[in-house]
Amino acid sequence: MASAGAEPARRAAEGWAERLLAGEKRALARLITLIEERDPAASDVLRLLHPRVGQAHVVGVTGAAGAGKSTLITALARELRARGPSVAVLAVDPSSPLTGGALLGDRIRLGDLSTDPGLFFRSFASRGHLGGLSRAVADAVRAVDAAGYQAVLVETVGAGQSEVEVSELAHTTLVVLAPNLGDDVQAAKAGLLEVADVFAVNKADLPGARETAGEIRAMLGLGPARPWTPPVVELSARTGEGVAGLLEALERHRDFLVASGRWGEKLRRSAAHQLRDLLGEELLRAALARLEAEGSWQAWVEAVARRERDPYTLSEELARRLLAGATGRPRGEGEARGL
Amino acid sequence: MAIRQQAPGQGPQAESRPEAEGGLRKPRFLTRSEMEVPAFVRPEQLAEEGFDYERDLGDPGEYPFTRGIHPTMYRGRLWTMREFAGFGDAAATNRRFHYLLEQGQTGLSVAFDFPTLLGYDSDAPVAEGEVGRMGVAVDTLADMERLFEGIPLDRVSTSMTINGPAMILFAMYLALARKRGIPFDRLNGTIQNDILKEYTAQKTYIFPIRPSLKIITDIMAYASEEVPRWNTISISGYHIREAGATAVQELAFTLADGFTYVEEGIKAGLDVDRFAPRLSFFWDIHLNFFEEIAKIRAARRIWAREMRERFGARNPRSWTMRFHSQTAGVSLTAQQPEVNIVRTAFEALAAVLAGTQSLHTNSFDEALALPTEEAVRLALRTQQVIAEEIGVADTVDPLAGSYYVEWLTNRMERAAYDYFRRIEAVGGVVAGIEKGFFQREIADAAYRQQLRLQSGEEVVVGVNKYVLEEEQPPRILRIDPAVEREQVERLRRVRAERDPRAVAEALERLERTAREGGNLMPALVEAASVYASEGEMADALRSVYGVYREEPVF
Amino acid sequence: MTRPLRVLVAKPGLDRHDRGAKVIARALRDAGMEVIYTGLHQTPAEIVAAAVQEDVDLVGLSILSGAHMTLVPRVIQGLREAGAGDIPVVVGGIIPPEDAEELKKAGVLEVFGPGSSTEAIVDFVRREIGGRVNALG
Structure with missing residues (x-):
């Protein structure tokens, strides 16, 4: 410690x-x-x-529950290993909001991959706070990247705001869809269009897959021309059909990032993001430590609670003074401390 | 479960007036399927449901066969007493077979070890530590020869509990018959060969679902021509129940599996009346006495109706739900194991009152290990007492007309149809397996039952009530670790002594047949005849069909 | 800080009875633990790989095939070779008392026989494993 x-x-x-x-x-x-x-x-x-850190190709995998993300990730890992690159998989599943417990079963699909020296698989439970988790997953991505894994596949919990966070974390965001998933997925498609670099339409052996792929292509065709048009790959993760094609699409996207200078841009963005996070945390920690050492923290809290000060002005004021090296004391300190 | 609420003053709940009687010993009375049990049932309740003897029961041996499939039942012939046996190597199991036949058993039932059940040879790395442990190890025809030494294949019926590699073991049995010069049409027996319940409950699958169903239609087509007295599928509720299902789930899921095989057969172009008479069932008979009997009576009625009305079968033999029963393995306890003798006796009685065609009674020590000879003998004697001492085999379906039994039979039937609708809604049995529907329903039921056990709502004598502080463990059967080594050596000798070219050609032909989609059975019988091993045949098919991996469902 | 315990529930060997393993997995989850479930037919090497990569606090083996005397020592040996010999192992299933003794001598923390209540198992895990702290190195 x-x-x-x-x-x-x-x-x-x-x-x-x-x-x-x-x-x-x-x-x-x-x-x-x-x-x-x-x-x-x-x-x-x-x-x-x-x-x-910074060598691995990080692929974020998102999509609605039931689209077959886990099965697809296993199929991708298998295909990657067959071609050579080492793979780390970080799979996130929800914790029970009531008990905090979780049942993590994604390893079941690994089979013989489980003992492959070139594969690392880790299951995460969301532990009730998706925001906090994304920070942990981001650091875990850095850890497996540093450990030398060449491809990192990050799976998220269901669909929702989390795909935006995934796109912060990943070089390539893979959105997984399947036919007949229902209306909420229909509604989410528009949002997914914003973040997707590659679309996979899973369960291509089921009726409706072709139509789903067609719809996505049509929606992609509507917007303004872009430097990278997300490919839409139809496949069946269960049979393995089309998985090789998906892998090629992911690799093309990586090549595009490198060739267009966006890979470096992503690295800078991610550095800025991380630095901002850590700096914020560090500043907060230092500020609180200082206020507590001075014994004024409790008094400020009381002043706000009693409605003698408003927290908006006070926080700005404290930040200014802390950075200038002086924190001062709240007015009416004596009364506040007297309690 | 839809239990119709009774109006005050008419229903059983109202009649029992708990307050007036000073309270009941339990807040609710449930069957193992979580159905509320009424204090008693009145004739009007059956009348309200339009109970009609001719339509709902019929005489024994008559459509819809609710009362039994034969007019005379056990007055003509007793059920087949069949104790499941297999341990160690083929010679040890062969000795047990002879012992059981000498003790009055009337049919054989083979239990294979795990490597055999999963299509691996005894020398496969995954087989280590498992050879001969939970059943007999069979690798090649040479083991089959020793397993059935001195047993006339044309005069006993042999049941083989085998699923994933059923076609391979069936082929070995046929190769043995051919070697002994016994025509296939004189062979009598059953292979379990019920692959659908493997995916939901028992898990001894090898291949993905689609090719597995194709193999089953191959067997049905081949056997209906070549081995006409062979039961090609034993559609099994047993393992579904043992995995934690309720009686209702066992009833509904098993019948739904049965309908799926019939659909597959019809889709493959077979005449339903050619193969349906060779379909039989296998049920778990658990402890809730009347519920188990009602389950079987409902099963007979549903099967008859669906086969006639939905699938258009015209042969009355296609309508009859023939079945084997086994007393519930999960009801056995490791604590105070001698109490298991009593449990098994009541379960066996329920099976007989429900009209079983054959019966396995568990041995009291089976919660601890494979049974000893003494324990198996006692299990068999239990059946003999029911058959010959207590008079229940002298009249047919004595429980018919019991208000409660008929009421409960109707409830079971209705609950099964509720499940059929839900299975339909998820897209049928295969889609239901792929979506984890059955697995989830079973896991949920198992967990609820565990909670009832822990709360003490469900009593298990000697486990959560009437517990003994100190128990003397009984003597159990132990498998000598040398069995594995010797079996592996035997397999290597067979490999060294057989004709390698014939084996290579046979395996090549098997693989080609699989690739081209032809019927596998002739190629399998050829390969078995030249001593190709089970693992070699399974591998040839794995290379074409791939393997099944389960989805996580809790 | 307090955190959920992580437990691996694994089924070594070829037996296919996963009812007990699944019931235990659910009970541990409902007691607030993170349960990694491996599925059926796991080899000792696969179980070791899962225990290491998932960095669990406890490995629970459910085994009803009778192969426990072969498979359980393999898992323990494998954990040691992977530098994870400190992860405790418990076994549930049909284990004769004399085998249970031998397994405990070989390093198994506890053996749970048939009829063990999930409550007793949850209590055991909390009591024996709950105090484990992280340390560098």
Whole structure:
């Protein structure tokens, strides 16, 4: 733990990073656990891994429940492994809102892939907070990237706002659809069009698949011309038919990103995103520590609760003063502390 | 479940007036299918449902066969007493077969070990530790020869519990008969060969669903010409029930599987009256006495009606739901195992009162291990007491006309039709498997039952009530680990001594037939005859059909 | 910080009785744990791979095929070789008492026989595993 002293913690983190970079799956898996728990030790390892991050092709996979995302991801992983690249899969499933527990069954489909040295598969439970989870998954992506996995497939929970977060995280966003999924999916299609780099129409052996693919192509044709038109690939993840074609579409998108300079752009965006996040967290931590050390935090809270101060003006004021190096004291401090 | 509410003063609930009687010993009375049990049923309730003897029951041996498929039932011939047996190698199981026949058993039933059930040879890496453990190991025709040594194949009926590789073991049995010069049309027996319930419950599948159904139609087509007395599918509720289903689910899902086989046969161009008479059923007979009997009576009525009305069968043999029963394995307890003797006796009685054609009674030690010889003998004696001492085999369907039994039979039937509609709504049985519908229904029921057990609402004597602090474990059958080594050596010897060219050609022909979509059975019998192993034949087919992987359903 | 326990529920060997494993998996989930379920017919190597990659706090093996004396020691050995010998292993199924003793000597934390209530198993997991803390290295 970080609190155990800076030097031993640094040495432990170095040892850990070394094992991880040497391909030890246990070290990678343990790191992801600490990331999920927001343990400070995770940052100690992640800072050492930072130079190694940025090589993997990260594919975010999203789509409605029932579209067959998990089956498709397994099929993609199998196809990738057959061609050579190492693969990490991060699969997210919902936690029960009542108990916090979760049943994670995605590994069932892996079969013999499970023991493939070039594959790493990790199941995540959403733990009731999708926002917080996306942060953990983003760091987990960095961890598997640093560990040398060449392709990273990230699966999200159902459809919803999460696909926007996936597109922040991934180089390529793959949207999975299937025929006959119902009206809510129809409504969601418009939103999916915004984020999709590649469409997969799964269950192509079922009636209606061709029509679903046709609709998407028609909708894509309506908008303004774009530098990259998302391909629509029909396939059956269950039989494996069309999976190779999908993989080629994903690779074409990666090549497009590199050739058009967008790959670097994505890296910068992601760096900005991460830096903003961490800076925000760091500033907040420092500010709270300082206010608490001064003993004024409780007084400010009281002042707001009593409606003596408004939190909008106060937070701006405190931020200004903290950055200028002085926090001052709230007026009426004596009364507030007297309670 | 739709249980019609009774108007005050008319229904059983109202009649029982719990308050007036000073309260009941339970807040609710449920069958194992979670159906509310009335205090008693009045004749008007049946009358309201339009109960009609001729239409709903008919005499025994007459449509719709609710009372039984034969007019004389056990007055003519008793049911077949058939104890499922298999452990270790073929020679050990052969000794058990001879013992059972000497003790008065009238048919054989083979239990295979897990590698055999899943289409692996004894020397496959995944078979390690499993050979001969939960059944007998059969790799080649050589094992079949030892398994049936001294047993006249034309005079006993042999049941083989085998599904994924059913066609392979059937082919080995036929190859054995041919080698002994017994014409196929004198062979009598059953292969379970019910692949649909494998995907939902028992899980000994090999191939994906579509090719598996194709193989089954191959068997039906081949056997109806070549082995006409063979029961080609034993449509099984047993494993569905053991996986945690309720009696209603067992009834509905099993019949729905049966209808699917009939549809597949008709789609493949077979005449329904050629193959339907060779379809038989296999039910689990659990502890709730009347519910089990009602389940079977409802099954006979539904099958007869659907076969005649929906599938247009004209041969009365196509209408009759013939079946084998087994007492419920899941009802056996590891605690105070001797109590299992009592449970099994009541279950066996229910099976007989329900009109079973053959019966396996579990041995009391089977919650702990495979049964010892003494335990199997006691199980068989249980059947013999029912058959010959207590008089229930002397009259047919003595429970007919019981207000409760007829009421419950109607309820079971109605609940089954509710499920048929839901199965229809998910797109039929195959789509239901692919969507995990059956798996989810069964898992939910199993979990609810577990909760009832833990709350004490459902009592299991010796487990959650009347528990003993200290128990003396009974003597159990142990399988010598040497069995595996010897079996692997035997298989290697067979491989070394057979004609390698004949085997290679036979396997090549099998694979080609599969690729071209021809009937596999002749090629399988050829391959079995030249001592191709089960694993080799299964691999040839895996290379064409691929393998099935289950979807996670909890 | 407190976090959900992660438990692997695995079925080694060729037996196909997954009713018990699924009931246990659900009970553990309902007790607030994260349960990774492997499905049927897992080899010891596959179970070890899952335990390592999922970084579980406990491996639960459900086995009714009678092959426990072959398969369970394989899993334990595999975990050790993968540097994960600290992950405790429990076994449920039809295990004769003398085999249970031997398995415990080989490193199995506990053996649950038929009729064990899911409550007892959940309590056991909470009591024995709940205190596990993370440490670097």
